[in-house]
Amino acid sequence: MLEVLVSLGIFLLLIIPTSEMLIHSFRYNAIIWEQLKTQNDGRRALREVVDIVRKAESSSLGAYSVVAASNYDLTIYSNIDKDSYREKVRFWLDGTTLKKNIIKPGGNPLGYSDAGITTELAHDAVNIAKSIPLFVYYDENFTGTQASLTTPIDVTKVRMIKIDLELEKDPTETPVPLRVESMAQIRNLKTN
Numbered sequence: 001m002l003e004v005l006v007s008l009g010i011f012l013l014l015i016i017p018t019s020e021m022l023i024h025s026f027r028y029n030a031i032i033w034e035q036l037k038t039q040n041d042g043r044r045a046l047r048e049v050v051d052i053v054r055k056a057e058s059s060s061l062g063a064y065s066v067v068a069a070s071n072y073d074l075t076i077y078s079n080i081d082k083d084s085y086r087e088k089v090r091f092w093l094d095g096t097t098l099k100k101n102i103i104k105p106g107g108n109p110l111g112y113s114d115a116g117i118t119t120e121l122a123h124d125a126v127n128i129a130k131s132i133p134l135f136v137y138y139d140e141n142f143t144g145t146q147a148s149l150t151t152p153i154d155v156t157k158v159r160m161i162k163i164d165l166e167l168e169k170d171p172t173e174t175p176v177p178l179r180v181e182s183m184a185q186i187r188n189l190k191t192n
Contacts, residue, residue, distance in 0.1 A: 034169050035178065038124065042167045042180040045098055045121035049163050052078045052089055053184040059112070060085045060105045065188060069153040071133035074161070076186075088112045091121075093134055098122040098165065126168045126177055136162040140189075160185045 056065040059077040067075035073092040080087050080102065088103040103116035127134045137149040138160040149157060161184050168177035 038167050038169050038178050039180075041122050042165055042178055046163055046165055046180045046182050048100070048121060049091055050182050050184040052076070052080055053161055053163075054187050055079060056186045057086055057188040059088065060110060061112075064156065065186060066155040066158050069135065069137055069155050069158055069161075070151065071135060072128060074135050088116070090116075091135075093125055093128055095128070096123060096125050098125055098134070122165060122167060124167050124169045126166050126171075127164070130166065130177075132164060132166055134164060136164065138162070158186070159189050 053074075053076060055078045056076040057078065058065055063077065065077050067077065067088065068090075069075075073090070075088065075090040077086040078089050079085070080089065085105050087105070090101040090103075092099055092101075098121045099118055100121050101116045101118045103112050103114075105112050107113075125134070126132075137153050137158045138146065139149060139157045140159045142160050148162075162181065163184065164179070164181040166177045166179045171177075
């Protein structure tokens with residue numbers, strides 16, 4: 001009987017740390033997979049914003065290519081679907097969700113309605129909560145060290161836009177927020 005108790009005790013001494021290690025590894029595995037998913041979502045959203053911003057040009061009615069610019073909101077005209085018209089595209093943070101709205105011109109006379117197709121590009125953005133601007137704007141003199149344009153933004157001076165998206169699924173579990181950023185120069189406004 002004593003031998004059975006001793007062997008049971010040894011078994012428990014081995015199984016308890018092993019089971020705790022397995023439980024922790026499953027938790028960490030879930031966190032890592034969630035971070036990878038967030039990273040992929042962030043990169044995909046950033047790539048889409050950068051591609052559209054680079055193609056910004058005058059509207060189909062002749063209006064300037066940048067309509068509105070603020071820390072968390074950007075509206076431009078860009079031909080995103082290869083037809084002869086330029087769509088009005090708006091990117092903005094709605095709480096923790098990065099959204100995109102596309103308005104195609106239409107009607108006679110041609111015009112842009114207030115309605116459009118809205119899609120969600122990324123979730124769990126913490127830019128507003130952490131006071132990190134999603135969009136930072138630079139003029140034609142930007143070489144990498146100049147200060148950004150100050151708010152309110154004069155849209156006629158915007159030539160380069162930095163997109164800085166910070167994502168965090170669960171602040172209590174993830175070690176650090178994921179930050180994806182890129183610069184996009186509006187090619188049709190390039191003067192140098």
